[in-house]
Amino acid sequence: MAGGKEIRTKIASIKNTQKITSAMQLVAAAKMRKAQDRMSATRPYADKMRQVIGHLHHAHPEYKHSFMKEREVKRIGYIIVSSDRGLCGGLNNNLFRMLAKEIRVYREKGIEVEFCTIGKKALGFFRRFGGNVRAQITQLGDQPHIENLIGTVKAMLDAYESGEIDRIYVVYNKFVNTMTQAPMVEQLVPITSEGEAELKHHWDYIYEPDSKDVLDNLLSRYLESLVYQAVVENGACEQSARMVAMKSATDNAGELINELQLVYNKARQAAITQEISEIVAGAAAV
Amino acid sequence: MAMTVHVDIVSAEGEIFSGLAEMVYAHGVMGELGIAPRHTPLVTRLKPGEVRVDKGSGEMQHFYVSGGILEVQPHVITILADTAIRARDLDEAAAEEAKRRAEEALAGQHADFEYAKAQAELAEAVAQLRAIERLRKAKKN
Numbered sequence: 476m477a478g479g480k481e482i483r484t485k486i487a488s489i490k491n492t493q494k495i496t497s498a499m500q501l502v503a504a505a506k507m508r509k510a511q512d513r514m515s516a517t518r519p520y521a522d523k524m525r526q527v528i529g530h531l532h533h534a535h536p537e538y539k540h541s542f543m544k545e546r547e548v549k550r551i552g553y554i555i556v557s558s559d560r561g562l563c564g565g566l567n568n569n570l571f572r573m574l575a576k577e578i579r580v581y582r583e584k585g586i587e588v589e590f591c592t593i594g595k596k597a598l599g600f601f602r603r604f605g606g607n608v609r610a611q612i613t614q615l616g617d618q619p620h621i622e623n624l625i626g627t628v629k630a631m632l633d634a635y636e637s638g639e640i641d642r643i644y645v646v647y648n649k650f651v652n653t654m655t656q657a658p659m660v661e662q663l664v665p666i667t668s669e670g671e672a673e674l675k676h677h678w679d680y681i682y683e684p685d686s687k688d689v690l691d692n693l694l695s696r697y698l699e700s701l702v703y704q705a706v707v708e709n710g711a712c713e714q715s716a717r718m719v720a721m722k723s724a725t726d727n728a729g730e731l732i733n734e735l736q737l738v739y740n741k742a743r744q745a746a747i748t749q750e751i752s753e754i755v756a757g758a759a760a761v
Numbered sequence: 762m763a764m765t766v767h768v769d770i771v772s773a774e775g776e777i778f779s780g781l782a783e784m785v786y787a788h789g790v791m792g793e794l795g796i797a798p799r800h801t802p803l804v805t806r807l808k809p810g811e812v813r814v815d816k817g818s819g820e821m822q823h824f825y826v827s828g829g830i831l832e833v834q835p836h837v838i839t840i841l842a843d844t845a846i847r848a849r850d851l852d853e854a855a856a857e858e859a860k861r862r863a864e865e866a867l868a869g870q871h872a873d874f875e876y877a878k879a880q881a882e883l884a885e886a887v888a889q890l891r892a893i894e895r896l897r898k899a900k901k902n
Contacts, residue, residue: 486894516775522840523771527832531804565890570884586873591863597864603882608867610859621773621844626855633856680832682806683791692806693830696841700773709792727897 479746482739486732493728499562500721505548506617507653507714514650514711517704525699531690534679538554538686541636542664548593550561550587552609552631552640554663556647556705558713559614563751566713570658574646577660584697589640591631593624597746609634619710621703622701623753628699647705648712654719656712730751766798767902770824772842777824784815785838787831803833835847837860841885 532543549749555574557567578588592598592611601608610630636641643663648656682689762795764785768816770778788810807829814822826842 513774517773519769519776520771520773520841523769524841527804527830527839527841530832565887566887568883570815570888571879572887575876575879575883579880582876598792600879602867604875604879608863608871610856611863611866612859622865625847625852626857626859629852629856630859680802680804683789683803686804689804689806689830693841696773696830696843703773730900 479739479742482735482742484740486735489664489728489732489735493725493732496721496724496728500718500725503714503718503721507711507718509687510617510619510707510711510714513707514704517707518680521697521700524693524700528690528693528697530680531686531693535686536688538690539649540690540694542632543666544639545665548586548641550589550640551581552589552591552634552643553660554628554631554643554645554702554704554705555590555593555597556645556709557592557597557600558709559595559616560713561596563713563717564719566656567600569598570646570648570656573658573660589634591627593702594625615706619703619706619708621699622704623658626697626703629695632647632664633696634696645702645705646718647709650708650711650715653715656716663701666694666698762890764798765817766796766800766836766838768814768838768840769824770814770840770842772826772844774844777799777842778814778822780814780816782814783817783836785840786813786815787826787840789831794831796838799835800833800838801837803831804813805831807840807842850876894900 553574555570557570561567581588587607589607589609590597591609592601592602592615593615598608598611598613609681610627612623613625631640631643635643642665645661645663647657647661651657658716680686765781765783766785768778768780768782768785769776783798785794787794787796788808789805790808791805794805798808807826809827810825812826814824822843822892826840827844829840830843830849832839832841
C-alpha cells in the first residue's frame, strides 16, 4: 500500500492542529465578548470627565492648560497600542503599516518622531527597525488595569510638558464589528476642541484646593482614560481578529483532511484491488 | 418625599454606582464633606477613603475609592473614582519605570527608525496574507 501509513499520520497531525485552532477560536470568541463589555464599561467615565472638563473650561476660559495649547510641531510622539500575542491575522501588521506611512510623511516635512509602545508586538517592531522608544509596557493581559498604564502615559505627557514633543497621537485598532477592525491614529494632546460639549448654561464652582490643581488632575486622568480606552478597544479587536483567523484555519484544516482522506481511500482501494488480482492470478496458475 | 439628587460614581474601568440619594459623604482633600441636594457647585479632589451614599429610609451604601474627583452640580453629583492609589511621587516612579523598561528592551539599538527596512518587511507580511487569501479563493472556484 503506497504511502498509506504516511497519509494516515499526516491526517492525524492535521486533525490535532484543527483541534487546537478550533479551541483557540472558541476561547477568542468568549474573550471577545468580555472585552466588548469592558469596552462599553469604560465609556461613562470618559464621558463624565469630558463634561466636567467642559464645565471647567467654560467657567475659566482664560486659564489654558498646556495640554490645550497648540504649538508649532517639531517632534511628534506616538503611543502605539498593539497585542502581546500573535496569531491574530494582519491586525498588528496593518496598524504598523499605516503608522510607517504616517512617519514617512512627517519625516519628509523634517518632523522628528518618538514612540511609546504598549504590547509586545509593537516593541518587537521597533526592536527590529530602530526608533526612539521613550517608554514601554508589555504583558497587560486580558484585563488591562489603568494603574499599569499610568507610568507609560506620564512619561509621554512629561515629555510634552517639558517641550520635548509637541503633539501626541494614539495609534490603535478601532473595533468596527467582529469582522472588521480599523487601524486609527488619534490626536491625544493638544486636546482638540471638538471634545468639549456645548453647554446651555454654566456656573462657577467652588474649588478645593484650587482650580488649577483640580484641572491638572482631571486632565491627566482624562488622557490616561483615553489611552486605557484605546488599549481595551485594541484588546477586543485582537480577540475578534484571532477568532476570525482561527476560524479560517480550522476550515482550511478541514478541507485538507478531506482531500487527504480521498487520496488515502484511493490508495487503499488500489492496494486491495492489486492484492486480489495477485491472488486470483496465483490461483489460476496452480 | 425627601429631596434627592442623582449620584454617579464611575471609574475608568467601569460604572460603580448610579442612582438617587438623599445625601453623599466623602473625604475631600480639605476635609470631610456631606453633600445634600441643591448643594452649591463644587469641584474637589478626594482623598483615598470611603464614600457613603444615603439612599433614604436608612439605606446606606458604602464604596471605597482610592482618590479621585468629586463634582457637585445642583442636581447631579459625579464622582470620578480612581482605581489605583495615586500620588505625585508614585506616578513619577511609574514613569521612570516605564522609561527604564524601554531602555532595557531596546539596549544597543539605534535610535533611527529604519523606514525602508520596515516598509519592506511589512509589505512582505501583507503580501503573504494576500497570497493566502487569493489561494483560498482560487481553490473554492
